[in-house]
Amino acid sequence: MAREKIYKNLPNHVVIIPDGNRRWAKKHGLAPIEGHRKGLEAAMKVVRESRNLGVKILTLWGFSTENWSRPTLEVKYLMRLYASFFKVHLKELIKEGVRFNWLGRRDRVPKVLRQILEKIEAQTAKNSKYVLNIAIDYGGHEEIIAAFKKILKKGVKPSAINEKLVSENLETADLPDPDLLIRTSGEKRTSGIMPWQTAYTELFFSKLLFPDFSLTELKRAISDFSHRHRRYGE
Numbered sequence: 001m002a003r004e005k006i007y008k009n010l011p012n013h014v015v016i017i018p019d020g021n022r023r024w025a026k027k028h029g030l031a032p033i034e035g036h037r038k039g040l041e042a043a044m045k046v047v048r049e050s051r052n053l054g055v056k057i058l059t060l061w062g063f064s065t066e067n068w069s070r071p072t073l074e075v076k077y078l079m080r081l082y083a084s085f086f087k088v089h090l091k092e093l094i095k096e097g098v099r100f101n102w103l104g105r106r107d108r109v110p111k112v113l114r115q116i117l118e119k120i121e122a123q124t125a126k127n128s129k130y131v132l133n134i135a136i137d138y139g140g141h142e143e144i145i146a147a148f149k150k151i152l153k154k155g156v157k158p159s160a161i162n163e164k165l166v167s168e169n170l171e172t173a174d175l176p177d178p179d180l181l182i183r184t185s186g187e188k189r190t191s192g193i194m195p196w197q198t199a200y201t202e203l204f205f206s207k208l209l210f211p212d213f214s215l216t217e218l219k220r221a222i223s224d225f226s227h228r229h230r231r232y233g234e
Helices: 021-027 032-053 065-069 072-095 111-124 140-153 163-168 215-226
Strands: 013-017 057-064 098-103 130-138 180-183 202-205
Touching: 021 032, 032 057, 032 072, 032 215, 057 065, 057 072, 065 130, 072 098, 072 111, 098 111, 111 130, 130 140, 140 163, 180 215, 202 215
Parallel strands: 013 057, 013 180, 057 130, 098 130, 180 202
Antiparallel strands: none
């Protein structure tokens, strides 16, 4: 499908907090895992549609460090669902020239899922048409703490630490900061997603639960962004 050209300013990097899967399931009388399943279907549509609209980098938050506190059975099902989902879509990501990045801790994720995600990273590492970041077991505060630990491990003097150095030690070191952050389900907070990188990111809050998030709503968010004047502290 040809890329649509309808915006005067297009966000290069879009972050989405796909909130509302469990509420969607409850609303439809289904188990929470069915909401997550529907949410993953919506996520894949967003990946394809954002790429078609011309967005170059998309970050999706799949599982936060706080999500481990959810019921054990739900978490296990979700991890299996992620493993199955990414295994199925590996070939498509390679074919479409997508470079896949996994943001988050790797020591707590089940071995099967970890191997699949790392395999996708390795096999798409040389792709450059589009970047897809998936945040699994990700916490913004943990990312910053990890960055400072890396800096200290290198023996950098405190006086030499600056914004550029911190940015270079974050998980998104080789990527531009997000231009637009979209959160679904009506919640109006960022919940710690990329706190360092989103200092000047424009925010858009959608009332839709994520499984209901559509191309129309994505276009609405991008259109809203395209009409904003970004001041960067001016």
